[in-house]
Amino acid sequence: MLVSAVVKNELNWLKDAYTWSNVQCCVHNLIVGKLWMEQVGTMEICSHASGQRAQLTFKQAGSNGKDLHRVEGFIFDKQKHKQFFLYGKWTEFLKCTDNNSYEEYLKENGSKHHSCNSKSSKSPNDSPSHTSKKVLQKLNSLKLSSFKSMSVAESMDDPTEIPEVSVPRSDSAYSIDIPNSTLIWKVNPRPQHSSDYYQFTEFAMSLNELETDMEKTLCPTDSRLRPDIRKLEQGDIDGAAIEKTRLEEKQRAANKNMKTKKIEWKPRWFDQGINPYNKQEDWIFNGKYWGRQYTDPEIF
Template structure:
């Protein structure tokens, strides 16, 4: 694929010709949830790369150095047949399963739709804020559609930072535990409008024909202007046909988003696909107040668009036929969106200001991104052995691993165990960082 080809991630939108009659007023009341195109739709929103930029988009690369590695000749069954029912994080997997990103960078994809947080902060009503927060939660899983590659497991002590002044945030994450694998993250708005933080422990299991990723850990969003905090967990993600057939992904389970100040709750049901696939990608749910009165109904697809309406009009309105175009991705580029393509770029001189543990500096990921699979595989084995040797050395010395940027604690809103940001990263004192590469 040459550099002259262009990629477009935005969808063309839902057909809104039948958004009329008794439901037009309800449509006008909807708040944009994922990506709003006001010229074409009155719906909650569409999945895309985010809102248009007023003064042009900050320049980032638009493709990877090499196209996606083809897995067609690789015997998946030869590796997975011994793993049925086991937790996959404890099993060394060949690089052919991977995509050229660390799981820490995968977490950062939450921020692709950060404008929804900015929008929530500007909303005067708590119901409107919850709509945008719910959209933000759903948008985080949208990037996983058709992403059949597995991110690299972060090394203990690995970090990733991302500062996007054009999008109004900065972000830092650290791999704080190896067994179990726990990734902690913290982000803040550059205009002091939000804090976004949490720790994630995805539990992966192989069930013969599918790989299931069960989410663990709490996600917290604080809207500072409104003194509100929202918490939730992600739905379960499942990759089907890992042995034979076309790979496909579904998200299922219930996501509950709680506003700890008002008691409002958004309950979102990610539907399993069902016997004939009629429920594939569907999301349905509602927002209720602290007395459990339903205030707003939400439905749509996490790959395309979400809609919302007043509860009274919901049953009639949902029967109308709706058509949506799917989110376009860069298929030769591991089905990354343009935001994701930019996550591992390393500009000249950047290595001098990054922490030495930043995963942009990982040689195995860099090798895979450049299309050198032999080098990537060799470096992956070297890094894993280096990690094992460091663990053996700590055992001999009876020393415990010390995290650098996060510490154990309790979530201030749920009271559950969590990893909290200790501060200091953006002051750029990287002394004491471990040698992991």
Template sequence: MNSEEEFYDAETGLESDDSCEVSFKDALVFDNKQVTEGSASQENGVWERRKTLPAEMISRNNFSVWSILKKCIGMELSKIAMPVVFNEPLSFLQRISEYMEHTHLIHRACSLSDSIDRMQVVAAFAVSAVASQWERTGKPFNPLLGETYELTREDEGYRLISEQVSHHPPISAFHAQSLKQEFEFHGSIYPKLKFWGKSVEAEPKGTMTLELLKHKEAYTWINPMCCVHNIILGKLWIEQYGTVEIVNHSTGDKCVLNFKPCGMFGKELHKVEGYIQDKSKKKLRVIYGKWTECMYSVDPKVYETHKKSDKKTGGDTKKVKQELSCEGEELDEMPEVQETVTVIPGSALLWRITPRPAHSAQMYNFTSFAMTLNELEPGMTRLLPPTDCRLRPDIRAMENGDIDTASTEKERLEEKQRAARRERSKDEEEWSTRWFQLGTNPHTGAEDWLYTGGYFDRNYTHCPNIY
């Protein structure tokens, strides 16, 4: 077994309702983005991003993950080798960039004059950032040390750079910035995983920081816990749970979101509920919805009135104890989703998930956005550093449906990485990151990997040869 590879798969998915049939007649609309099939960057007529992958998803029917994981119950999955067939054709660095799929929410927050209105939309963005995990059961490729990924979206008004800054433990750092100096969004991610027999539990490590520059505001939060069920047998599915606190460090406002575990009968599956409070702890708005569908905001008094009315009509007759852990679970079947989001009259729609393409299930359950992430646009190769994910031969081979080449190349790259580490050890040389350095997050005071700048100067002469 290759002990050098980390199996970290903090980003996977779960099937939700096929429809989002909710009533919008009583809802105000915060999210006014027009969604079209395929890409949002087709208006200029210069470049139309692809709507499909070169090959369909590779079947995993003849492979058993149990043979690999059966000796790892209760352990942290930090050095577990997985066959390439369980991957999806993206690096974890590319998976991180999917946080930016709903960047229009950040632009919306930037345009609002009221801080509570901005907090509502930032909360919706924090939920939307994990929405692409829905049904994504493939494991992204572990980034090699020094690997990078650049995403520039002029149509959405931002550019992003990410780098694998550490191999043991695996840490990925990213920094996104507005092309018009409206915002910066950055963080470093180290998911800690444990295997519990039928499920994998992922504890998020790393703070998300969103800065709205015009308003001189900084928001921070940590993503929710997640649990991937039916690792051994049955249909893979995921639930996200735990409390996410979004803090506005400039005003003292806070949004507390509860990602609810599904419970014994699945009544709470996918649900997110919380509130916004000011620095005096007065509740100003209630936030509710599902991370797989949509999020709303409503006045707390209206919410409480609706809740009391719901109880009188038997809408909440049974309480179930909910444990925030996968450990010791009795049943692991995915509960049926009993309802979509019930909209309370007077609610404001904050966000609605972008519909996936009809062929998504044959394409690793990718969103339209994810479908474009490994694409090499015309003339791009000469602009990218040699460390960019798009140039990885194992990911490229898997995307093309060549599983044998993908497996061979993956093993070659891992051995090359080990050999490079042995050489550094022999020479007593420390690895030096290129675009990020370890420092202190100025808003939380915690240790964080911070972007040092210079990437977009396009001087890549000192980039390592990792492929």
């Protein structure tokens, strides 16, 4: 899965803006085996005030899982000179060291560590999303009945093309710790009983929370106000299911009415225009949301 949109984060207090694009999200074992995912590819983060940019490589797990979730790359100055080396796991931590310390480490431990700029590194095009045409043709030619009448091994001519069925484990023994490194980010531990709630983080668990007096300032169409969401938060699963069905039917009726009357929907809080940073067409926030002058349709 590839999300091609450019993400923008404006920091007014720094008078700076950062833009970046997401890497590929590869989901494995869609047909057979336990589902697992990894992020693969190259991400470039640009500071538009300083001209600095970070180029990070999200590594592919590989057959032995040694590089599962590993990410590394460099921060470059405006003249494209390397300043810092970043490394770690996007699921655990991220460290940073100056480029001189990295070069010294590389001289002493070159055989143990292959950086993202070495010739042996895999290109993002080597990721699972770039499966060979031969394999894709075989998968497309298979029908549902084929899976009922034969095993996975029988459905493939070449044993090496059997879909992966196991989840690789990251090799914790393969770890680097470069001198003069600084820990710049570490994942927060999961809350207690997270395993009972789809492994949600504390942030994910709090997304639907309504604090005191929040309803007075929220836009009436805010998803936290959905009746089915409120019932889920209260533990009323059956009531939430009923509300969800009602809302879906109401939405279908509203869409049908708009098509019949040829009503064209116009976004309220965003206008289409040219992104000032990458000069591409984009949806630009118009700031009207903060006026709190809501005349929204009653969608719930």
